[in-house]
Amino acid sequence: MTGRFPGRSVPQPPSRDALAAIAGRFRLPGAVRSVEPLGSGNVNATYLVTVEGKDGPARFVLQRINGHVFRRPDLVMRNIQALGDHLAQRPERLAPGADGGRWELPLVVPVREGDDPWVEEDGACWRTLTFLENARSLDVIDDPATAREVGWGLGRFHHLIHDLPAERLADTLEGFHVTPTYLNAFHQVRTVSEVPRTPQLEEALAFVADREGFCWVLEDARAAGRLRERPIHGDPKVNNVMLDAVSGRAIGLVDLDTVKPGLVHYDIGDCLRSGCNRLGEETTDLEAVTFDLELCAAILEGYLAAAGSMLEPAELAHIYDAVRLISFELGLRFLSDHLAGNVYFRAEDPEHNLRRALVQFRLTESIEAQDSAIRSIVARLA
Ligand code: GN1
Ligand code: MG
Secondary structure (H helix, E strand, C coil), X not given: CCCCCCCCCCCCCCCHHHHHHHHCCECCCCXXXXXXXXXXXXXXXXXXXXXXEXXXXXXXXXXXXXXXXXXXXXXXXXXXXXXXXXXXHCHHHHCCCCCCXXXXXXXXXXXXXXXXXXXXXXXXXXXXXXXCCCEECCCCCCCHHHHHHHHHHHHHHHHHHCCCCHHHCCCCCCCCCCHHHHHHHHHHHHHHCCCCCCHHHHHHHHHHHCCHHHHHHHHHHHHCCCCCCEEECCCCCHHHEEEECCCCXXXXXXXXXXXXXXXXXXXXXXXXXXXXXXXXXXXXXHHHCCCCHHHHHHHHHHHHHHHHHHCCHHHHHCHHHHHHHHHHHHHHHHHHHHHCCCCCCCCCCCCHHHHHHHHHHHHHHHHHHCHHHHHHHHHHHC
């Protein structure tokens, strides 16, 4: 492992014509008119495809699945289909939310020729999904009403999938959110990494050294039978919760690659760590990073309104640990990737993942400093 950059040969994006040709291999309702980059994901490459349909233009999402991260794209696609089938089985699962609003999830678009729901091109798997129209997502939240919607969206998602039998979901990313696994990987890469030891890197390494024992908190609770596995989203950061463009109500979740059995705490922690950091995970204003309690209360209020009845007291009791742990874990993952030469998360420059790690560590510190206030919010809402 070296500190070279880039550590992974990031594939050159195909030309517009090549992208249009790939999109054309899916059963779309018309000729491809344009293909544009979409969103800011760190793992897959995502494009918005516009086709000329009978009733006017229609839009779809084309994605190159990152085969370095998802070694079994077939299982990723099978899980997304299992989720769609589960929801289609009982009409009330896709019925409008309690408020009569929309509720939608991306659906798999079949290919024109072949049985697999993806095509292979350029050494990768490409898939097409439906696009949620008249919706938007936010990288950061700045008001409690939106925070409540984001929490409500995740809660509704959990509630809708809680009875999806675990055996119908494959493990698409082994060890995902099992923090001790990330700690082991960190130790391995740290000993061989040749990345220069800057003061920022030393600060990050010291931060991890101080908190190693805490990495087991959720896995120990699971092993002791206090927490149980349920189907989860895996990646419910704020910008994966779609909001109606007009009403602002949550209408569904996107980015379903990591739907698999796990602890709801991974999701609750990820939603809170991304939703309560008003500056967002890409900020360079490290000193100003804090965990916002007002947004935390609003996200949890929305979440529990939709999913609270499903949770047991021990699950509620671990929410504070979850938000602290998932913020720390993401910092650890960014730091390990920095040490590995940026092989996992898309990075703009050699220090990008180190800066991201420091943001998550600053957020973790802010969470720790507000420990009793966060616990009281949970107690009040539960
Ligand atoms: C990755 O690709 P994206 O942006 O949806 C990562 C998440 C991290 C997130 C941080 C499969 O998600 O776990 O929280 O970056 N997804 C995977 O921005 O590792
Ligand atoms: Mg993702």
